[in-house]
Amino acid sequence: MKAVLCAAFFLLLAAFCARAEERVAAGQYLTILADCAACHTPPGGAPLSGGRRIPTPFGWVIAPNLTPDRETGLGAWSAAAFDRALRFGRRPDGSFLYPAHPFPYFARFTREDSEAIRAFLATLPPVHQAVRGADLSFPFDLRFLLVFWDALYAKPAPPLPDPGHDALWNRGAFIVTGPGHCGACHTPKTALGGDVAARAFAGGVVAGWVAPALDGDPRTGLGEWREDEIAQFLATGAAHGALASGPMAEVVTLSGARMTAADRAAIAHYLKSLPPPPPSQAAAPPPHATMAAGEGLYRLRCAPCHGRDGEGTPGLFPRLAGSALVQASNPATILRVIFNGARAAATDAAPTGAAMPGFAGALDRAEIAAIATYIRNAWGNAAPAVAAGDVTP
């Protein structure tokens, strides 16, 4: 009898441990979907130990330490406090977190999700690293003002699952509008940094990089992409002639490449269901002389890699013809890439991680503008011309 009881006890214990392990694994996966590491892991530092400075239009927000250190991390936080911070953007003292922490998206998490994430974070090696929360300019440094921001922008998203769609779509919608917080970059922002809800996924600008539209626009969005290409892009950073660089390179390596193929397919399926925006008036084509000057420079400087016809090389040099980034209404990304260069994402599946050198020392601003105007309007591309004055490093 004693032996039976003993065995039952151990079975229960084992089951409990297995459940706890499952919960930690589930929490870890949610941190991958949410790409927590992109902000909370300092370059070359301990996982999720904070300290990374996140640029915002209002100043620097400094990502806190999520390791279980009692003094500087989350070690002393209760489950309820963690949940409130994660999903509702409130600190234990009731004050507001800056919305660089994408809590309006994380409101999609359930309490169970939040506990799983907390269980996973508790397994990290504690790192003693005090992190100052922010370094913002007045009046954005006044946290209490965020009460107005919350009232304006932290609105509950439409509930999921949506019975009008299948399970794949609902999974995709959950990730994109929830943990994936895609709109945090890809949705245009108001002057206060809130989402322009009416123009969801119409493209945005983050830290000087254009996040292209994810809607169905054939020129600047995903209209010409197939679902499998979107999924491949998330997995490898290379598809449809495009290469992930800048902040998206990190999203791919830290999140997209590490999520399940089923979740990437769900994201792709959901994104392809987004409608194209209403057609906008095409920009006037640039004058012939501008295009000719740009073409000459392009052939000399750019064609050896990107090709005379702007076709690029899959997985190595991005295709410029038909590229959403090249034709984005805001030319910030292509200008900074020509000026400073960029490195593509490297993943296990596509490890090349090729880089483009900066041409700042080889081309002046007028030349960079001419090249930008040319590639935005050659090979069937169309986008407003770029002036030398627009070119900033």
Next chain:
Amino acid sequence: MTTRLKPVDAVIIGFGWSGALLAEVLSRAGLSVIALERGPYRDTAEDFPPSRAPDELRYAVRHDLVVKPAENTITFRNRSDQTALPVRAWGSFLPASGAGGGGVHWNGQTWRFRPSDFTLKTTILERYGRRFLPPDLTIQDWGVTYETLEPYYDRFEYLCGISGKSGNLQGKIQPGGNPFEGPRARDYPTPPLTMPYAAALFAKAAAEGGYHPFPQPSANLSQAYTNPFGVTLGACSYCGFCERFGCGNYAKASPQTTLMPLLRRRPNFSLRTECLVLAINHDGGGKKARGVTYKDASGEDFFQPAGIVLLAAYTFENIRLLLLSGIGAPYDPASGRGVVGRNYSYQTTSSVQLGFAERLLNPFIGAGALGMIVDDWNGEHYDHGPLGFIGGAYLAALATNSRPILNHPTPPGTPRWGAEWKRAVAKSYLRTTRILASGSSLSHRGAYCDLDPTYRDRFGRPLLRVTFDFHPNDLRMSHFVTDRLAEIARAMGPEWLTIAKRQAPYSIVPYQSTHNVGGAIMGTDPETSVVNPYLQSWDCDNLFVVGASAFPQNASYNPTGTVAALALRTADAIIGRYLRAPGSLA
């Protein structure tokens, strides 16, 4: 004060092609691997962007990718009875320094040696008898056959995406390829490059003369290629800045464009650059390596203990580190005994320059390994009996080196400077080309390396002393093939031509070839070789000496393909056999 570091499974000295290939296989098998490179870290976009890479002054004239003689050089003499002097400016050859080694600035000529190259001595004795062989030639068989190396050649070609046309596919001769090559399991991974005009003229004249021209196998790729590891290379833009330059658009196979993206992702591998290995540490008797001592950029000394030491530091430094570390018996040219430094050999090159009256050859369209080859006068492809020499050469029209600073062709009789010279250069540049013969170099008793008794490096260590001159056999061979080259040149219909035959004594000044081989040669007999056919030291079984230092003599071909095949075979033998049963593999 030497800091002792945490032991690793394997330490690699030198991070060129050999070091990178060893690092890839060993780290993939899970070993902890450290590579120590004397030169700086280099990567494509940062170090040779297209906006800076075509800088002839920096790279071709000032040799930016080459080791600085003030940091490490050799001393040189032609004969044992002379006093060697230090090389203070590189000329005849350019030993590389920096991550990627010579794999960064190579032309990309990617050959396989022919089957008879590996059994040279046996082949010559069988065909022509003992009396045919000059007594002071010290040529040897390699102890490895072409058939054994074929899968490793194949692996390297598919790692790089080599562009070419097979001539012998599984024993079947293929039109348009090299009919003399050893059988290959499959064709090249990418098709040949598009031929420039001069190469096409050469091929036409050669074919009309009954020869078998074919495209140069090239690591400058004809089209984009993704290798079996998923790393993508681009297509060559024919910019003409290849030899002595890094490739700015990922189109030349190098450790950077084929392996470094993988190695960067492996937590069990690290590359330490600007770390100069001073010596291989051993048990005192040279029977077991313990690790290496190196100096980092700040001048601090470190001892890196390692289970296996892989010496892959170019021919000269391989030999020198063995001698400095006291591993293996040094070669004594007087007695012919000893092995370290024995059988140093080189290459015997010559050329013909030809200018046309009207034909515009546009030589600025170039690459590193772009052109047409005739292999009919190479190796055992013809009967040497009536000719009285061993060896041969491939004849080539390669579109390289036509850059503006160093290339000012003029017809014979033109003044060396002034208005007339300028007019001649302006007319000749587009109308002139050079074709060449790249010939073998047979090891002989008077060609060897040892430690210089006088000259030392900045850390007080003796420099390597190289004693070398062309053997009369090689000059006879070279003069014969140069005559054949001139016949093809005449058949191309030039207005003028000049023939540059190779003459003794060998001069260290004009550039000839960075194909310095031998000195730590492979073989089946410890009395006449430093390493066994797995490139494992006969004396010290956890030391492998990898690179062209293992060649017992030099074939006419460029060595990189064979260097890579040998390195891959060594790496496989370490993983497959040595780790299971440490000890001699031979």
